[in-house]
Amino acid sequence: MNILYVFAHQEPKSFNSTLKEAAITSFEKKGYTVRLSDLYAMEFKPVLDRADFLQPKKTDIFNPFLEQMNASKKGTFALDIMNEMEKVKWADMIIFQFPIYFTGMPAIMKGWLDRIFAPGFAFNPVNQNAYETGLLKGKKAMIVISTGAEESWYSKGGQHGDIHELLRYITHCTLEYAGLEVLPSHIVFGAGKMSEERVGEEVRSYVEKLNSIFT
Amino acid sequence: MNILYVFAHQEPKSFNSTLKEAAITSFEKKGYTVRLSDLYAMEFKPVLDRADFLQPKKTDIFNPFLEQMNASKKGTFALDIMNEMEKVKWADMIIFQFPIYFTGMPAIMKGWLDRIFAPGFAFNPVNQNAYETGLLKGKKAMIVISTGAEESWYSKGGQHGDIHELLRYITHCTLEYAGLEVLPSHIVFGAGKMSEERVGEEVRSYVEKLNSIFT
Numbered sequence: 001m002n003i004l005y006v007f008a009h010q011e012p013k014s015f016n017s018t019l020k021e022a023a024i025t026s027f028e029k030k031g032y033t034v035r036l037s038d039l040y041a042m043e044f045k046p047v048l049d050r051a052d053f054l055q056p057k058k059t060d061i062f063n064p065f066l067e068q069m070n071a072s073k074k075g076t077f078a079l080d081i082m083n084e085m086e087k088v089k090w091a092d093m094i095i096f097q098f099p100i101y102f103t104g105m106p107a108i109m110k111g112w113l114d115r116i117f118a119p120g121f122a123f124n125p126v127n128q129n130a131y132e133t134g135l136l137k138g139k140k141a142m143i144v145i146s147t148g149a150e151e152s153w154y155s156k157g158g159q160h161g162d163i164h165e166l167l168r169y170i171t172h173c174t175l176e177y178a179g180l181e182v183l184p185s186h187i188v189f190g191a192g193k194m195s196e197e198r199v200g201e202e203v204r205s206y207v208e209k210l211n212s213i214f215t
Numbered sequence: 216m217n218i219l220y221v222f223a224h225q226e227p228k229s230f231n232s233t234l235k236e237a238a239i240t241s242f243e244k245k246g247y248t249v250r251l252s253d254l255y256a257m258e259f260k261p262v263l264d265r266a267d268f269l270q271p272k273k274t275d276i277f278n279p280f281l282e283q284m285n286a287s288k289k290g291t292f293a294l295d296i297m298n299e300m301e302k303v304k305w306a307d308m309i310i311f312q313f314p315i316y317f318t319g320m321p322a323i324m325k326g327w328l329d330r331i332f333a334p335g336f337a338f339n340p341v342n343q344n345a346y347e348t349g350l351l352k353g354k355k356a357m358i359v360i361s362t363g364a365e366e367s368w369y370s371k372g373g374q375h376g377d378i379h380e381l382l383r384y385i386t387h388c389t390l391e392y393a394g395l396e397v398l399p400s401h402i403v404f405g406a407g408k409m410s411e412e413r414v415g416e417e418v419r420s421y422v423e424k425l426n427s428i429f430t
Contacts, residue, residue, distance in 0.1 A: 010263075010264055010265070010277050010279065011276055011277040011278070013276045014276075014277075014278075040262070040264065046261050046262065046322035046323070046326065047255070047261065047321075047322060047323050048225075048316075048321065048322070049225055049255065050225070061226055061228045061229075062225050062226040062229075063226070063229075064225065065363065065407060101263075101325075101328075101329045102325075102328055102329070102332070102384070102385075102388065102389040102392075103384035103388040103389065104319060104325065104384060105325070106262075106263065106325075106329060107261035107262060107263070107322045107323070107325040107326030107329050108261070108262050108322070108326075110316075110317075110319065110320070110321075110322040110325045111261065111322030111323075113316075113317055114316045114317070114321055114322050117317070125363060125364075125407075130374070131374060148280065148340060149340075159345070159346060160387070160388045160392075161383065161387065161388070165380070165383075166383060166384045166388060167384075168376065168380075168381060169317070169318035169319060169381045169382075169384065170317075172375070172376065173317065173318040173375045173376070173381060174317040174318065177317075177375075192280060192340075
């Protein structure tokens with residue numbers, strides 16, 4: 001089993017980093033191969049711009065969609081994109097772990113998706129490759145998130161609303177759109193203030209969930 | 216009327232730029248003052264990291280939430296953040312315009328929110344300043360977006376689902392959360408391929424909508 005772990009937290013001593021390390025250790029114990037994209041540590045460039053395309057199709061006007069389609073066909077993305085695409089192709093499963101910023105990904109992870117899940121690579125609207133026929137079909141994905149808000153805020157009738165509904169733009173419109181089979185999200189609520197005891201419990205609970213998935 | 220126009224498209228000759236220019240011209244005709252944050256042109260930094268904090272509260276471990284709370288209190292954010300916060304304070308209304316990337320903001324705009332709508336500035340979970348008591352209360356906001364997908368994909372029962380439901384994580388959990396009064400989103404569907412005629416129609420329709428709001 002090949003696992004690509006895409007991770008976005010700035011601090012190696014954070015709860016998120018502890019969770020990520022525990023997951024990787026548990027995968028390696030099973031004999032799985034894990035490759036980590038630690039986005040802040042890599043100083044990953046999140047902005048999709050002209051520099052992403054080594055052989056632009058048009059130089060007078062920049063159309064990101066056309067350039068992505070062209071570079072997907074010809075393999076002419078900038079090196080950092082090609083590297084991440086190679087990891088995606090290699091992976092049987094992709095885990096995205098991040099603290100929620102405004103019920104979404106931190107910009108650095110959103111930029112990973114904007115640049116790596118390019119049309120022509122992850123989906124193709126021209127050939128109707130999406131959802132059932134998405135180009136990443138056969139692979140699995142899962143999001144692992146922590147929230148500052150308590151669970152009651154993210155429940156049906158809570159101030160924010162049902163988090164699973166709110167995250168459909170990621171789980172459905174992004175990951176399933178690319179053909180990925182999406183496993184239930186792993187969510188740690190109220191992660192802003194946690195006792196050491198609770199950190200331990202959350203780590204155990206996450207590793208147990210991973211073990212139950214990969215039996 | 217003071218309008219802050221936060222804009223994210225790489226190409227000055229794009230449809231999005233045309234739409235933005237038309238809006239600004241129409242505002243100026245009315246005698247409103249418009250300030251533009253053209254994020255790609257500004258080379259706006261989307262990544263929230265240690266460099267955002269001129270006088271960090273902790274140097275041994277980086278906790279973004281605590282640093283943002285502290286810098287909001289003391290006014291010690293990096294200069295680019297302080298500049299944008301000053302524009303937000305000045306504005307009666309903020310317009311966010313962007314092409315949808317994966318039913319969300321391009322990373323560069325997501326990073327504007329991650330860094331500018333900081334706790335202690337836009338909301339404050341410690342003092343329960345959110346929604347009705349959000350710190351930007353009294354101001355208005357609106358999102359103006361273009362989609363590659365056709366409207367049928369983004370309708371109830373469509374492949375993606377109802378776009379207004381999908382965008383609630385922005386309109387409700389982000390903008391209303393900060394206390395902003397959110398106006399109905401302006402959406403241009405299927406913006407990938409447009410005839411010159413349709414571009415003209417879309418520009419007229421957008422300016423008319425803005426005129427109907429600001430009477």
